[in-house]
Amino acid sequence: MSRKWLQQEGPEWTRKGIISQDQLGQLLAYYPERKRAAGLIPLLGSMLVGLGILSFIAANWGDISQLMRLILIGIMIAGFYAAGETFRRKNHEKLGIGLIGLGLLSFGAGIILVGQMFHLQAYDITSFTVWGCAGLVLTYLVPSRYLFLITLLIFTCSQWYNATEFNDFSFVSFGLMTIGLGFYWLRRQDTLLAWLLAASFTIQCLLLVNVMEWSFTWFFIPVWLLYAVFDWSKARRSIYPFQAIPLIASFLHSLFIVLFWHDGSDSTFLKNLAAEPLWFSLALAALFLLSLLGKARSNRLMSSPDWLLAIPFFYLPHGADAAYLLALFVFSLYLLWRGYAEEWPVKINLGTLLFLTSTMSAYGKLAWDFMDKSIFFILGGVILLALGWFLNRRKKQFLAEIKEEDDPHA
Amino acid sequence: MRKSELRPRRGSWLGILVALQLLFLAGIVLFHYSALWVGKDIRLQTVPVDPRDQLYGDYVQLNYQINSVEQTKWKSASPEPKRGGSVYVRLAENRSTKTYEVTGVYDRKPSRSAGEVVLKGRVQYMDSDRIRITYGLEQYYVQENTGKSLEQRAGNLIVHIKAAPWGSAVIDSIEP
Numbered sequence: 001m002s003r004k005w006l007q008q009e010g011p012e013w014t015r016k017g018i019i020s021q022d023q024l025g026q027l028l029a030y031y032p033e034r035k036r037a038a039g040l041i042p043l044l045g046s047m048l049v050g051l052g053i054l055s056f057i058a059a060n061w062g063d064i065s066q067l068m069r070l071i072l073i074g075i076m077i078a079g080f081y082a083a084g085e086t087f088r089r090k091n092h093e094k095l096g097i098g099l100i101g102l103g104l105l106s107f108g109a110g111i112i113l114v115g116q117m118f119h120l121q122a123y124d125i126t127s128f129t130v131w132g133c134a135g136l137v138l139t140y141l142v143p144s145r146y147l148f149l150i151t152l153l154i155f156t157c158s159q160w161y162n163a164t165e166f167n168d169f170s171f172v173s174f175g176l177m178t179i180g181l182g183f184y185w186l187r188r189q190d191t192l193l194a195w196l197l198a199a200s201f202t203i204q205c206l207l208l209v210n211v212m213e214w215s216f217t218w219f220f221i222p223v224w225l226l227y228a229v230f231d232w233s234k235a236r237r238s239i240y241p242f243q244a245i246p247l248i249a250s251f252l253h254s255l256f257i258v259l260f261w262h263d264g265s266d267s268t269f270l271k272n273l274a275a276e277p278l279w280f281s282l283a284l285a286a287l288f289l290l291s292l293l294g295k296a297r298s299n300r301l302m303s304s305p306d307w308l309l310a311i312p313f314f315y316l317p318h319g320a321d322a323a324y325l326l327a328l329f330v331f332s333l334y335l336l337w338r339g340y341a342e343e344w345p346v347k348i349n350l351g352t353l354l355f356l357t358s359t360m361s362a363y364g365k366l367a368w369d370f371m372d373k374s375i376f377f378i379l380g381g382v383i384l385l386a387l388g389w390f391l392n393r394r395k396k397q398f399l400a401e402i403k404e405e406d407d408p409h410a
Numbered sequence: 411m412r413k414s415e416l417r418p419r420r421g422s423w424l425g426i427l428v429a430l431q432l433l434f435l436a437g438i439v440l441f442h443y444s445a446l447w448v449g450k451d452i453r454l455q456t457v458p459v460d461p462r463d464q465l466y467g468d469y470v471q472l473n474y475q476i477n478s479v480e481q482t483k484w485k486s487a488s489p490e491p492k493r494g495g496s497v498y499v500r501l502a503e504n505r506s507t508k509t510y511e512v513t514g515v516y517d518r519k520p521s522r523s524a525g526e527v528v529l530k531g532r533v534q535y536m537d538s539d540r541i542r543i544t545y546g547l548e549q550y551y552v553q554e555n556t557g558k559s560l561e562q563r564a565g566n567l568i569v570h571i572k573a574a575p576w577g578s579a580v581i582d583s584i585e586p
Contacts, residue, residue, distance in 0.1 A: 062553040070439060074432055081428045085421060107431045114435055116468075118442040119581040121546040123532060127438075134431050141424050168494075 003031040046098040050080070054109070066117060073110040077103055088142070097144045104135050104150055124166060128158035129173045136180040143184075148193055152181060156200045163207040174204055189238040198245035201226060215275040217314060221283050223249055224310055228287045231294030243306070244350070250309035251331070251354060254324040257314065258361050261321050270314050277315055284310060305334050325365065328358040336391075340398055348398070352391045359387060445580045449572030452501065452527055453585075454547075455509045458565025469551045470560050472569065476501065476512050476529075477548070479541045485514040491533045491541060499543060501527045509568065515541065527573045547571060547581055560584070 010024045019027070057064075057072060064072070080103035088096030108131045115122065135151030155177035162168050181197055202223055209219045227246040233239045261270065274280075288307055295301050308331050313323040332354035339347030363380055455475045476499065484491060491497050498519050501510040510527065514520065522528050531543040547569075552560060560567075568585040 070435075073435065077431060077435075078428055081424065085424055089421075103428070107435075110431075110435050111438075114438050116551040117439075119469075119547070119550050120442070121544075121549045123546060130434060134427065137427050138424075141420055141427065 003028065006031060046095060046102060050102045050105075054106075069113065069117065073106070073113060076106045077110060079103075080106055097142060097146050100138065100142055101146055101150055104131075104138055104147065107131060107134055108154065124168065125158045125162045125170055125173060128154065128161070129170065129176065132158060132173060133176060133180075136176065139181070139184055143188060145190060145193060148181065148184065149196070152177070152193075152196055152200055155181075156203065159204050159207060163211050167211055169204075169208050169211040174208075177204075189235060191238055191241060194239065194241035195245070198226065198242045202245050202249050216273045217275045217280065217312065220250065220253075220310065221280070221287070224284065224287045224291075227306070228291035228294065231291045231300065232297065234298060236298075236300075240346070247306055247309060251328065254309060254328050255357065255361060258321050258325045258328065258365060270320060274312075274314050280312065284312065302338070305331070308334070321365070325358070325362055328354070329362070332358050340394075343398075345399075348395055352395070355391070356384060356387060360384065441578055442580050445572050445574035445578040446582060449574040449578070449580070450527055451582065452503075452510045452571050452573055453508055454569045454571055455507065456565060456567040456569060468553070469549045470564055472548050472550055472564060472567070474545075474547070474569070476510070476545075477543060479512050479515055479543060481536070481539050481541060483512055483515050484541065485520075486517040488517065490536065491515065491517065493533055493535060495533055497531050497533055497543060499529050499531050499545075501529060515543070528577075529573060529579055530577045545579065547579060550581060550584065 006024075006027060010019075010028070013019050014021050014024050053076065061069070080099050084096045084099030084101075084103060086096070087099060108128075111127045111131055114120075115127075132151060132155040135147065135154050139147045139151050155173055159170060159173055162170050162173070178201060185193055185197060205219055205222045208214075208222075209216055223246045227243050230239045230242040257270075288310070291307070292301070292304060295304060308327050311323075311327060313320045313327070316323060332351055335347055336351035336355060339345070339349075339351045360380065360383075363383060367376060367379070456472050457475050458473070479499070481490070495517070498516045499512055500514045500516065500520050500522055502513045503509070503525060504511050513526070520528060529545050531545045534542040534544050536542065550560070550569075570582040570585070571579055572582045573579040
């Protein structure tokens with residue numbers, strides 16, 4: 001696992017007589033020093049070389065004939081891929097993948113350069129989608145987190161470009177990314193990639209409702225669909241980002257309403273936000289059911305209160321902000337409680353953060369108008385400090401308890 | 411053992427993938443080169459636009475006369491073109507200026523007589539009496555920091571376009 005940790009703690013164990021010096025030696029030999037840093041050097045080196053070639057070509061671009069430019073692009077693409085594959089076969093995995101990644105990037109550069117050669121102006125992101133597909137196939141052929149990341153970035157950025165530049169949303173690109181990278185993820189689960197994939201999915205859903213000029217809250221249908229689908233997954237710890245991101249998005253939405261909407265203010269704000277009630281409620285109810293069935297199947301009904309954040313209070317004629325505030329409080333307390341119950345630090349930290357956020361927004365909402373500004377800040381700060389201290393102390397006690405349980409000899 | 415058996419196969423898949431990428435680029439190139447080779451040469455007049463700053467890093471924004479078309483030139487059954495939709499624009503040469511001007515805008519490819527050209531465009535927006543159409547010919551890439559002089563003349567240029575019968579159109583050159 002962690003050799004560094006073993007090296008740190010080991011001498012203490014031998015001193016206390018828990019293990020002998022020999023056993024420590026054996027343990028250390030069991031976890032050989034991984035050449036992490038040494039593995040990164042070729043990756044960085046290949047990037048520098050690639051950048052050098054690119055900037056050299058860019059600097060002399062105008063003086064190179066068109067045919068020569070095309071040949072150069074072709075050689076660069078083929079060369080990076082071939083070199084990458086060669087190094088991979090010789091067991092230089094990292095260097096190989098770094099070079100293959102450069103091959104993929106130069107394919108994209110090739111698309112852009114060819115476009116410039118003919119003074120082409122893109123109408124849509126078809127060629128970027130082709131680029132993303134090349135990345136997708138490559139990720140399957142040469143499984144690696146690095147290529148997964150580049151591909152995710154290509155799809156996300158091209159969708160962003162599509163929305164901001166052409167005011168368009170490409171369902172093809174979105175579908176290819178979700179299905180292609182999603183299926184890859186299912187076979188090789190990884191927490192970091194899950195966070196990023198879920199974030200990209202959510203950002204693209206935001207772009208979708210914006211481009212289509214749908215009522216904003218339709219955004220929550222695909223987002224809660226993402227949440228509900230992962231209730232059917234048997235795995236638990238590796239999939240949590242797919243459910244955390246929808247929850248965070250819903251939390252932020254509620255927080256936004258709490259902070260920026262007052263009962264007295266213009267009600268068109270909420271009206272513009274609100275989706276058509278009948279279909280939205282039906283869709284939400286269907287997703288809720290789907291989620292509950294999934295939770296029941298995998299014995300996770302305890303997490304049903306997550307759906308608190310999905311309740312569409314924005315339909316209320318009055319007091320939507322108060323209802324959301326209440327939901328925020330209940331949800332963050334519930335999250336804290338679950339964190340302690342499940343002994344899961346991520347949930348505790350997130351719960352703490354959300355609880356502090358809810359408290360501060362409630363305080364801001366209720367006290368801003370009645371208090372002199374300096375008193376407002378001082379009191380707010382004191383409340384935060386006290387809460388932070390209390391929650392931190394609770395966390396420390398809790399973590400100490402875990403340690404004692406793990407290590408009864410201490 | 412298994413891994414080494416699989417390797418050559420995976421390697422050849424990688425080879426196919428790389429070849430496809432190169433083919434894709436070559437395809438784009440050929441499609442547009444073919445227009446340069448066999449396309450009909452047409453001269454287009456540019457007109458000034460607002461804002462005046464038309465130099466975007468490495469390209470100059472061009473605004474052609476044919477970008478803005480009177481609504482009366484709309485020659486199809488539906489009352490007006492769809493925003494964002496594709497249209498076919500028929501051009502014919504104006505004998506006095508030797509530049510090409512719009513004779514009609516259609517939602518389907520129209521027939522054309524000799525001397526006429528049909529360009530495919532996209533409706534950007536419409537106002538009370540004009541349709542704004544873009545053709546994908548509105549950007550002219552220049553070497554970095556060399557676009558200033560061209561930019562100053564961008565409102566009054568003659569641009570040579572090569573238009574192939576299958577709809578591909580490419581900027582060939584700009585008259586000095």
